[in-house]
Amino acid sequence: MAFTFQINNQVKFNHDQRLLEKATQYKPIIHYHDVVPQSIVELVKDSTKLEGWGTTFIKKASELPNLKLKRDQRVILDFGDHYVGKFSIDLNSAGSPMDSPLFIKFKFAEMPAELKHQSDDYDGWLSKSWIQEEYIHLDVLPTHLELPRRYSFRYVEISIIDTSPKWQAVLTNPILISETSVNSKDVMLPNIKDTELQNIYQVGLKTLEDCMQDVFEDGPKRDRRLWIGDLRLQALADYATFKDVDLVKRCLYLFGAMTAEDGRVPANVFTKPRNLPDDTFLLDYSLFFISILDDFEKFHLDREVLHDLYPIAKKQMNVALNKIDQNGHLVIDDDYPVFIDWSNDFDKDTAGQAVLIYTLRQFIDLAKIMGDQEIDQYSQQLQLLISYSQTVLYDPAQGLFISGPQKEVNIASQVWMVLAHVMDDANNNEVMTNAVAQLFPITGIATPYMYHHVTQALFEAGLSNEAVKLMKQYWGKMISLGADTFWEAFEPDNPNYSPYGSPILNSYCHAWSCTPVYLIQKYLIGEG
Amino acid sequence: MAFTFQINNQVKFNHDQRLLEKATQYKPIIHYHDVVPQSIVELVKDSTKLEGWGTTFIKKASELPNLKLKRDQRVILDFGDHYVGKFSIDLNSAGSPMDSPLFIKFKFAEMPAELKHQSDDYDGWLSKSWIQEEYIHLDVLPTHLELPRRYSFRYVEISIIDTSPKWQAVLTNPILISETSVNSKDVMLPNIKDTELQNIYQVGLKTLEDCMQDVFEDGPKRDRRLWIGDLRLQALADYATFKDVDLVKRCLYLFGAMTAEDGRVPANVFTKPRNLPDDTFLLDYSLFFISILDDFEKFHLDREVLHDLYPIAKKQMNVALNKIDQNGHLVIDDDYPVFIDWSNDFDKDTAGQAVLIYTLRQFIDLAKIMGDQEIDQYSQQLQLLISYSQTVLYDPAQGLFISGPQKEVNIASQVWMVLAHVMDDANNNEVMTNAVAQLFPITGIATPYMYHHVTQALFEAGLSNEAVKLMKQYWGKMISLGADTFWEAFEPDNPNYSPYGSPILNSYCHAWSCTPVYLIQKYLIGEG
Structure with missing residues (x-):
């Protein structure tokens, strides 16, 4: 509440x-478990789902490293179920040498509908600080990025705000490290x-x-x-x-x-x-x-x-x-x-x-x-x-x-x-x-x-x-x-x-x- | 270039x-020196300055801890000269217990005119990743925040994107840790x-x-x-x-x-x-x-x-x-x-x-x-x-x-x-x-x-x-x-x-x- x-x-x-x-x-x-995403998905209109938004399969998550991502491109990873935990990923550059920082945004969502809403449009009384997104600059690639905060999510949308015209971002090894003090597998x-x-x-x-x-x-x-x-x-x-x-x-x-x-x-x-x-x-x-x-x-x-x-x-x-x-x-x-x-x-x-x-x-x-x-x-x-x-x-x-x-x-x-x-x-x-x-x-x-x-x-x-x-x-x-x-x-x-x-x-x-x-x-x- | x-x-x-x-x-x-801000300033129209924007003195920087900052409030710290280096600050909450994360933005500027421009309005070919700003969520206060990246700046604008209606953010001990491999004081x-x-x-x-x-x-x-x-x-x-x-x-x-x-x-x-x-x-x-x-x-x-x-x-x-x-x-x-x-x-x-x-x-x-x-x-x-x-x-x-x-x-x-x-x-x-x-x-x-x-x-x-x-x-x-x-x-x-x-x-x-x-x-x- x-x-x-x-x-x-x-x-x-x-x-x-x-x-x-x-x-x-x-x-x-607290028990920690590594969870890997199942797939790369895209939002689709689906009148049977919350706010009319569902997801559709695009690629296997294993194909993520093959994408070379430029300004304004994004991927949505689907971990297949709801989890609570931290997120880590490896990032590298492709193309010419990396002549600018990488500016990248991560948005974590429990439901697909959340990904259709922009935080800037929210002006309610409840703190905007709860919106599960991070803006990160990385000066040097390759790097292993471990976001320090805990999120509650099934989906993570990764948006490339900018590389430079000379290079692209490459993402590998996304991992959700789930956290809970119990395990539903122990329940009869x-x-x-x-x-x-x-x-x-x-x-x-x-x-x-x-x-x-x-x-x-x-x-x-x-x-x-x-x-x-x-x-x-x-x-x-x-x-x-x-x-x-x-x-x-x-x-x-x-x-x-x-x-x-x-x-x-x-x-x-x-x-x-x-x-x-x-x-x-x-x-x-x-x-x-x-x-x-x-x-x-x-x-x-x-x-x-x-x-x-x-x-x-x-x-x-x-x-x-x-x-x-x-x-x-x-x-x-x-x-x-x-x-x-x-x-x-x-x-x-x-x-x-x-x-x-x-x-x-x-x-x-x-x-x-x-x-x-x-x-x-x-x-x-x-x-x-x-x-x-x-x-x-x-x-x-x-x-x-x-x-x-x-x-x-x-x-x-x-x-x-x-x-x-x-x-x-x-x-x-x-x-x-x-x-x-x-x-x-x-x-x-x-x-x-x-x-x-x-x-x-x-x-x-x-x-x-x-x-x-x-x-x-x-x-x-x-x-x-x-x-x-x-x-x-x-x-x-x-x-x-x-x-x-x-x-x-x-x-x-x-x-x-x-x-x-x-x-x-x-x-x-x-x-x- | x-x-x-x-x-x-x-x-x-x-x-x-x-x-x-x-x-x-x-x-x-590399030589490091701690630099403290001289004052809290505000932007003022000044037709003699770049893009028509200068600054005016508001308070001594030592009064910063007395401010209790809420959603959409901001302060501009002026370090008195241009420096290259990292930035650290202590953050705490005032009021009721902190019932939401703090969402805070830091924008570093070499010139006052930069603070009048929003990054969202920029759509040039040069990478947006160069814009010197960071969006940070802090789940727990008090904390000592050391931003890991190096910036080039005289001014830092600190904007409270949100606390909650129940508490305010308090900022103390802002420090610029300057970096250079030489020292102009050594020059005759x-x-x-x-x-x-x-x-x-x-x-x-x-x-x-x-x-x-x-x-x-x-x-x-x-x-x-x-x-x-x-x-x-x-x-x-x-x-x-x-x-x-x-x-x-x-x-x-x-x-x-x-x-x-x-x-x-x-x-x-x-x-x-x-x-x-x-x-x-x-x-x-x-x-x-x-x-x-x-x-x-x-x-x-x-x-x-x-x-x-x-x-x-x-x-x-x-x-x-x-x-x-x-x-x-x-x-x-x-x-x-x-x-x-x-x-x-x-x-x-x-x-x-x-x-x-x-x-x-x-x-x-x-x-x-x-x-x-x-x-x-x-x-x-x-x-x-x-x-x-x-x-x-x-x-x-x-x-x-x-x-x-x-x-x-x-x-x-x-x-x-x-x-x-x-x-x-x-x-x-x-x-x-x-x-x-x-x-x-x-x-x-x-x-x-x-x-x-x-x-x-x-x-x-x-x-x-x-x-x-x-x-x-x-x-x-x-x-x-x-x-x-x-x-x-x-x-x-x-x-x-x-x-x-x-x-x-x-x-x-x-x-x-x-x-x-x-x-x-x-x-x-x-x-x-």
Whole structure:
């Protein structure tokens, strides 16, 4: 995720060295593999693909050294799949002696559509610095060029800005050195008969793999950072696949070690140049610290982690419970908003209330293991929150939840109330049936993050067929548009939508979209 | 120089290892000095400066770290004088944590006018790769950035292409690490009373200093290479100032070691990534190998160099003499043209003939020292060439030399015939007096290279006042337009002229323009 924008740079933070040392102790080993391109391709119009651009085979990549490239000539190398890593290549000159430097541009792309957009045309608020391209002068050839930065890409477009009229550039030995802390080949693939779901699983697995680096990154292209909302979903997906508990521990410790002075967990943290919390705070994200800890303990009971981090979890809950009124209504303020989804075009009150209930249930589970003496108070608060939700937020006439002063009926409210199991199973089924009837097809939602929760709510409400249908319509549609990994943003009605105004800023491998591996494992195969 | 364009990449070359080893033996030590900027400046319109752009003081450079720079902001640092070298700077972020890479551009300029031109607007034939700018992404701050390439500049414009809305870039400790193989502080400055000439001398000295690197470069911005035409003038200027004989020896050996299989010396050679001759051949440049060797021996008699290189010098002369007809007329063909000047809008026949006479005189001087048995044949050829020049090319009615089938009267013919002393002193004086009367102000000539020969011809013809006047009008005018070093190209009537269509491709520190130090020393102070 990246869309949220806050500046609170006056906030002071704790830096718990003991917890930071544990975070460091669980730093993963990064695995590197050399990948060679499969082919030289060219862009072609293809109305079935994202933004109408696909690729067509031109030559085998092995023919690259035979090309003698002059001013304004370019080649696109296709590595055949999405990878995260560095790039190196050997360059030489042909013709007369090299009487000028070589000026060369490298542009790295996850999707062909990115190669149709020029960075100069982008003027959105998101930093242009994320555009994956480099301009390089080389005074002397031959040389071996190793670009120092890491990119997220399948394609690299190499453009010769200039040689001189007397010589040409020759490119050999392009190599992508892939980086990840896991290996999808180590995962025992589940037996999925439905080939569409099988493909969705595979692409989800690659998405998760490419986001598992030094931390769980939200997106390896952008922002390459540990966000708590992405982490929660990544951890669930990881338990269903790689089962790498250390990386989850590392990330939990990072958040636990760097709370604000008032105790709140920040929405994201940086690890370079040093461990550093961001000054962005989201109420639901802070609460998800509890959720991640509980999911972790349920997958892999670890008393040390629990003892270290339970106080942090409890603090998040206490901060949130301070915001409920006497009726059991969570009153959300602008300084500590809930995220729920990128869209701010719907009322988030009821969804926020449900997230609090959802995480309070998980907190009580943790409190039980911890033998927390105050557990009854939390149970009482839970009942109060549920009771308010059932009596005030649920509208029996519509069979749906309402939200905010305008009594808005939106998809997020239904989904989160169902996930929080505020009503019984029969009622949940009714709510989601009504939601499908009245709120489908979903509009105005562009994040796989929200679609994940919708799909899971359908499963939880016993509407498996609808859940599978939505998974195919949403994640399956990305694949048919050309996805090798799942995207940060996708709106099926408007497949070319970019929250940033240009696909060159989009992240086409994004952690919060990898969850079909979790959903398929949990609801279609069994919790194995 | 750079304007000449030939492709002869089928030509095979000799590589005389013994001579190349001697060239390596005389490799200079490069001296490095840290230079800090004097001020932060801004461009201002100033009709008295090149292209109408000067600079104005904004802040002391020491205030740079106080600036917090955002998207599209920029600063121009002024180092106070022209230098050749590398650039380093420390970068940090201010504000919220750095949630995106820094994308930053550095543009290095010798003259303020360069900063007004965008590289994207340039579409000339000369390689865009010469434009001195770099685009850099930095993923993590703080960092110490050392740009690996060498630039030629006084100004560096630092543009923040993007940070993010959450943080700003902070720049500290900008350093220019200057490079040259000499030091103008080691030169005992002559006592010049005329302050205008004093300034011209100083700027010429800086020009020469900045071009004296691993070889005598033509221009440190572009093409950074050893050209024989520039070398001849640089060596003369060096004898008048730094008196660095080793660098001249190195360059003579480089040319002597890498002749074409037919024996011709190429017009220029490369030394990186290895010693390599260019495939450009110019008859006058090949002959100047003789001239450089003779000038060197006259400054510093060195039997070893002479013995090593005399055969190469003799070969150049023999190739040229093979091209004279029975009447003593040098017949120049298109495959092996004379350079004389960039302009191809005048007939070069007579100037070429004069260069042959000029260098044949020097060759005979060398042949005498060597005791060459064939010396009489060369003396006979010299008489034949002179006789043809006096009787056919000199037009007594006009008191000027004519050139080519159209009997064209141009400045180059007069100048070179005077330099070659084809006529006696009285006649030379008459020719140059007529030239001043009829051909001044000079038009269509944009090179200090040609202006040098005009000025020297005026001195040789006894017209010192005219010579000094021209020096002030030409080199002095560059200074008044803002030159810190003298330029590759300058046409006084059209001061904004660029042979490449844009000042960003111009070389504003160019070896062949440094010669006032030589002319002032030789003709105004005495050959001391």
